[in-house]
Each structure stands twice: as C-alpha cells, then as structure tokens.
Amino acid sequence: MTGDTSKLTEWAAQLEFPSDHTTFFNFLASHDGIGVTPARGILSEEEIDFMVETVKSHGGVVSYKDNGDGTQSAYELNISFMDAICHPEESDQVRVSKFIAAQSILLSLRGVPGIYAHSILGSRNDYAGLESSGINRRINREKLERGKLESELQDPTSLRHQVFNAYKHLIQVRRENKAFHPNAPQDVLRLETGVFALVRGTGADKILCLVNTEGKSKELRIDFPEIGFPGELRDLLADEEINSTVLELKPYQVAWIKSA
DSSP states (O other), X not given: OOOOOHHHHHHHHTOOOSOTTOOOEEESOOSSOEEOGGGBTTBOHXXXXXXXXXXXXXXXXXXXXXXXXXXXXXXXXXXXXXXXXXXXXXXXXXXXXXXXXXXHHHHHSSSEEEOOHHHHTTOOOOHHHHHHHXXXXXXXXXXXXXXXXXXXXXXXXXXXXXXXXXXXXXHHHHHTXXXXXXXXXXXXXXXOTTEEEEEESOGGGOEEEEEEOSSSOEEEEOOTGGGTOOSOEEETTXXXXXXXXXXXXXXXXXXXXXXX
C-alpha cells in the first residue's frame, strides 16, 4: 500500500526457524479476510488505521470486535487481495505489476506458499455475493462460472489472463530452482525502503530475489561477488543477462538473479 518495505524487511530478517525438519506455511490471501490482530506489535496503530481506511476507500469492508469498554477494534479486512493493494482507478497494467510483485514475495520466502485460487485467477471484489449474503467474507469468495472463467483466461486482454500467466511463470521458474526448497537458507538484505531483497539457497544454486515495491524505477548498485554471486549473472524471470553492477528495476519489477 505504501511501497515502504522497512517493517516487512525487519520482520522477515528476525524470523527464526524451529528446526531443520519444519518450515513455514506462507499465504497472503485465503477464503477468510485479512487478519489484523497478528499485525499489532509489528505495525503501529497509525499504520493499521491507514490499512483500514485504505481498504474502505478501495471498496472493501472491515469487521470489528467489541473491546468491552464501548470501543471497537478492526480485526479483519474483507476485500480481495488485489483490490486491497490496488487503487480502483489504476490501469490493468499497473494492477497486474503491483499484484505480481506482492505475490512474488510469497513465492520467494522460505517455506511452502499457499496460493488462494482467487489470487492466481486475478479476482476482484464480489459485491453481488456480499450484498446477497450480508456476509463480509463473501466479498472474497466469488462463485465462478466455468465457461465465463475459461473465456476470460483465454482472452489476452483480460485481467484474469494477464495475472494467471504472470503468476504461472513465477511458479514455473520457482519449481526449476533448488534455492526455493522450503528449507533452503534465507538471508534478508537491507537495501532501500522501496525494495524487498533476500538471498535464497547456497552455492551455485543461490538466487537473489529483488522486488521493487514502488511505482517508480530504481537504480541499485550491488556488489554481486560480495554477496556470493560471482561471474556472469542472469535474471531468471526476464531471461536476460546482467552485465552491470548498476541494476535498474522498473516500477513493481521482480528480478530473480542467479550466477550463470
């Protein structure tokens, strides 16, 4: 929502893994709403209030709990994940880039990613379901018609097609690289507030994951050998060679970089 990765970076950097025989189950969206309570103590109350107001302005609804003293606190954000992070007036091109940038973080972190069906299908808020049921969570549980869904997935101009194919590409590249094993090592890097960065894996399998979380281009000066990436480099997602220590990331671009 803000493009600022400070809190995300600090949270990810301090994660401790219980043992070599367990891993995390990571997810961004599910059939339920987005829980707010676990964020308390990580985000400030002002940041939580900002999320709540942003969700409302993006067409979502908020579920509250009674605190027992006459006040209420938000405990769940009811909205599709795409609509949560994307402004209603943003173009599909920006919407897809921003959404895939967020989902790439899910696929990069150590653990097993849980991908909600409506995320990989690029679903938006289901206002009809919300209104007909009166249940807040129904806004993110659209009942899909198979024929209409298949038609949209086959239409290159549709939002569903663009999200599905971009997401599928991330998954395909992830499956081909040992660095993304659920228990492969993870080292979170602190670059700048508009970039989330981490290194996964070891040795020749190691991958540098970079995500530009802002709507403007970034120029990153990276000493690749110093962080364990000697020789020729390749961005696996763009399928391009990297020939400079100055790396340009376009707005919301994701790069998975590996020694060639």
